[in-house]
Amino acid sequence: MTGIPLAPDRPAGKSGDKFKLGDFAIDEYRPIKVVAIGAGFSGIIAGIRFPQRIQNIDFTNYEKNAGVGGTWYLNKYPGVACDIPSHCYQLTFEENTDWSAFYSPGSEILAYLERVVDKYKLMRYIKLQHELIHARYDEPSAKWHLRLRRPAINSDSTAGIHFEEFEDTADILFTGLGSLSQWTWPDIAGLNEFKGTVLHTAQWDESVQDWGTKKVGVIGVGSSAIQIVPALQPKVAHLFNYVRGKTWIASPFAIAKLAALTHDSKSDNYSFTDADKKAFKDREYYKAFRHDLEAHIHTAYPVVLRGSALQQWAQKAFKQSMINKLEKKPWISDHLVPDFSVGCRRATPGPGYLDSLTRDNVDFISTPIKRITATGIETIDGHHQELDAIVCATGFDTTFQLPFPFIGRAGVSLQDAYKPHPITYLSVCVPGFPNWFQALGPNSAVSSGSLMVILERQIEYAIKATLKLQRERLKSIEVKKEAAQDYDEYIEHYFPTTVYSEKCRSWYKMGKEEGRVTGLWPGSCLHALRVLEHPRWEDFDYEPLNEIKNRFHWLGDGQTYNDKTKTGDRAWYLRDSEVDIPPSKL
Structure with a gap:
């Protein structure tokens, strides 16, 4: 056997003339700084998952309000409540068996989020009353430069609150600003x-x-x-x-399940009894109840098909x-x-x-x-x-136009990039804006199914990209323009098959009666989960760190950290959590 010949444009010995092995172990992860904006559901999930999944991370979450919760912190009007079943409006990994009603009040949702923040000790990352007022991607350093506003430390309370501005940077910027976060007054004379x-x-x-x-x-x-x-x-x-x-x-969403609870086909809500809540304490019973309810709300998807x-x-x-x-x-x-329809x-x-x-x-x-x-x-x-x-009760600005400058590569603003309508890649990133990922961006929401699991998957997607950037010692990761254009073409052909393309005024269409659907995912909720499950890395462009062009520089010096330091578990692949035992009958 003679082996595989070298490509003619790379003769033996030539590629190594300027190449030098890295002075690091392959899993000696470089420090990476992640900044998240917003401490609603998205920011809270990010605060849990980013530090959990990524080693050697410097993580900060800036929240403009005086408390966590996002829309559930801001919206405190009488009657505010969840409009999907409460037991489907919670994190997959953090269940609550004490919801008071099938559609619970907003105060309970806020209390739930506050408990999650306390349980996972997220206030060590969250800085309240810190508002992002300017974001700019710096191409030479491949970092996001952020300007924020906060109450001045030495503000004289007798003269009102004074604000100060400061700068920060991030290797990865994650925004969880929400699609319904900028409320608007009605355009009515007088x-x-x-x-x-x-x-x-x-x-x-x-x-x-x-x-x-x-x-x-x-x-x-x-x-x-x-x-x-x-x-x-x-x-x-x-x-x-x-x-x-x-x-x-x-x-x-769940009219049949509600009727089964109330034994009344005309009922529009149900208050859980003490007996219900006691039954929910049985782990297996509650798991089955929640699974059945969530599976049921996914069956509503065909209603949107014309x-x-x-x-x-x-x-x-x-x-x-x-x-x-x-x-x-x-x-x-x-x-x-x-x-x-x-x-x-x-x-x-x-x-x-x-x-x-x-x-x-x-x-x-x-x-x-x-x-x-x-x-x-x-x-x-x-x-x-x-x-x-x-x-x-006139809603929100649903055009996805941010109220502050957000500048990407070559000085292009996101506001301009989103005209005449937002073009994204799977709703999580935008060409021309490297090292930035978002949750609940354009075309993120679903009309039926679990929004929470969508958020979780979007954040996991951003984490996978961050891990790739860190692991392979890349300077930047940026979705290709062609990939976003292809996705946009898919969106254009999907929505005419649905009722969303009919004439009706909706925030799905940026508050218009007709036109581009920007609020919704082009498919079912389950469809979105499958799409986001495995990133297509070929749809991205990359820049290497330190101008090193050899794509295998990240292999380092040929060792793992445990090899290098002679510490740790050097048979970690035999741990119970690592060994995947197949069933006896395939």
Whole structure:
């Protein structure tokens, strides 16, 4: 045997002229600095997994708010709750058997996140009230340069809070900013002229009390409005819900499971009893309950496929359900029940919303608003309603345009790169922005299934890339433009097969009635998990450290760290955790 001949452009002896073995063991991992932005679900998962998976890591999490929890810290309006089953809205590895209800209040979700932070001692990494205001990738060093703002250490409390700015850098930048984090005021003339109380659901003032004498106008029919209306209805003198569009009020996620718990097909929520919670303490029982519930919510995916049998059933069933609940004021159905398919706009279970609309102290107003005056709201038909308070349940900026400069390679801003719509690679990274990964970026969310497991997989993806960068001693890792363009082409061909391409105003389409779907993953939740499971490293470009071009420089000096130091386990491959024993019958 003569072996494999060398390539003609690399004769023997030539490649080694300038090459030198590394002075490190192959598993003597170089230090790597990771900065995470945001301490909501994504940042909390990152705070657990990055230090767990990566050795020799310097990890910091900057959070702009005064507490952890992200959207669950900010949103404290009456009635705020989870709109998917609570037992599906938790981490795969951190179960909670004490949820109070099938759809639990936001305060319980925040408390859950705070417990997770305490259990895993994440405050050693988290810096609260540290807001990212500028991010720039530096090409020579392949580091992210970050400018942050925080309260000044020596701030004089009597003169108000003063802020100071400082700089930091990162080898890897991970952002968990959330797709619903920048709340917006409605574009209605005269909003600033109103002399009464004006509130936004995402900036709730808990000091506002004495609702019993107030006439309150709630603007909106999204998830926030659907939750706050039934919460305020029993507390106010009169409530006026101003609704511009139509929406499905139903639970496509787990309606059968809810009915099984309540023994009532018309129930829209269920409070777990002490007996339920006691039963959940049985590890095997709870494991089966949770698995069955989560498996069930994944069966809802076909409802989004145009013309599917499940879509046809859903439209008929949900329409009848809404009509039945609005029986006392049947005319509301004409203005609220959609003519678009279930799922085009996010459907919500909306416990109590339809019932509250039929109460004597609630008016449903579908006439468009003309303007807001000093004392109330005037609609285009000339009617003026005197109000004491206006609640704007008008949602968030869903264009993925960050409120601060985010600059990648060659000085290109992410804001420009995301026009006319965001183009990403599997939602986790963007060409031209090396060493940056994100969770809940464009095309991340799912209309059915577990969002938590999506977040976990996105973070594991970022970790795998970070490990590759560290292990192979790379300077940068950047997705190829061609790969992102191919993914974009896939997205363009997928969504026309779904109901999302129908005409309906939705945050899925950046708040527009028609156009590019940027909010949702192009496929089922389970599809996303499979896609993110194994990175396609061939879709990335790499730069070596120290201008060393030989791709095997990372092999080091031919030793492992245990060889080099004559310490540690030198038969680690025989540990129980390492040995994979096949079944006796394959």
